Amino acid sequence: MRQAAKTVIHTRQTFYDEVSRLSLTSNFMASVSGRLLADDPIAAEAITRSNRSNQLHWAAANISHPGEPVPANTDAETLAIARYLVRRGISEAAMVETYRLAQSLSLRFWLKAVYQLTSDPEDMRELFDVSERSITLFLGETISAVHRQMQIERDNLTSGAHPERRAAAMLIVDGAPLDPDLAEQKLGYQLDQGHTAAIIWSNESTTNLADLDQTAELLIHTTHGRRALSVLASADTRWLWLPGANNPDFSAIRSALGQLPGVRVAIGTTAAGIEGFRRSHLDAIETQRMMTQAGSPQQLASFADVQIVALLAADPEQANRFIRHTLGDFEHADPELQLTVLTYIHEQCNASQAAARLFTHRNTLMRRLIQAQALLPRPLESATVHVALALEALQWRDARGRPAGRHR
DSSP states (O other): OHHHHHHHHTOOHHHHHHHHHHHHTSGGGBOTTSOBGGGOHHHHHHHHHHHHHHHHHHHHHHHHSTTSOOOOOOSHHHHHHHHHHHHTTOOHHHHHHHHHHHHHHHHHHHHHHHHTTOOOHHHHHHHHHHHHHHHHHHHHHHHHHHHHHHHHHHHHHTSSSHHHHHHHHHHHHTTOOOOHHHHHHHHTSOOSSEEEEEEEEOOOTTSOHHHHHHHHHHHHHTTTTOOOEEEEEETTEEEEEEEOSSOOOOHHHHHHHTTSTTOEEEEEEEEEHHHHHHHHHHHHHHHHHHHHHHTOOOSEEEHHHHHHHHHHHTSHHHHHHHHHHHHGGGGGSOHHHHHHHHHHHHTTTOHHHHHHHTTSOHHHHHHHHHHHHHHSSSOGGGSHHHHHHHHHHHHHBOTTSSBOOOOO
């Protein structure tokens, strides 16, 4: 049993991804609006971490004390799931069914590990019998702990002004018919104006949650006293709508985020009216998804930053072909050299402006451009748009060598 438990510790991440994918796409895991949790990148990531945490918790206990009862896993990752499930309208019954699905997949994997350790039918029967009881009791205790936490979270959710604002905002985002005057009353926010949506979140358990509120205040400060809307989406996620017809200036926010590690900000487009309220938030969600799945180190990104890359990411194989065809050997060049070329293009091929933006000498920039020209399959001046698109896609491409898109 100890040997088999050790195989769980070294299980590849792909197994946990598959367990989470099946759990998240189950019809049980749809919110009250009918959306699957798989469409929420933060909830999806949290559930993936929780699945892995449960597997490792049980395996570690059986390495230390094989076959003995394993206490419930009540670490921060597991209890955080309760917050996500409650705030997305998932019932306790659905939570139980989803955990049972994960249990079934885990037992199937465990059986394969057992088969590799012994061919003796009696040993195999006894080992599987003991471990099956252990896994079942462990997950039962863990489900009870999550169930209790969901009840606590539901009690917290139904008190105060946040639930009403969150419910009204979600109805608008989901496209439900809602009287604008009634919606404004519930939100305490004017809908007949321009909006720029923002999502503030953290997927690191060590992040100080007060930093999220501080970031929200910094964003609201850009409205110069106009009334913004802030919604507590979950313990570690804030939704914001900033009023105004023009794109806010977030340059000061980018600098401040350097002092707030773990905090991430996704910005939507600026659009008007109740449909603009909805569209901007959906664009912020898409930006958040790109930032999360690409593993981008950027703390703040806007929809404009990811829009073209999101289109390319719809077909990862075609995107990779486009990058290879456009960049040639330059695809594998030094990142500093690639940044030089991208900045040069962004500055409309003005060497002096690009050098100033990069804080380097013009002669240094010109030498780098000559190096880049030697690696590119076509002269830069004849392919600036394509090169810029390919470099943008390359910046967002994840570590597995493909643009970050929806996992298939």
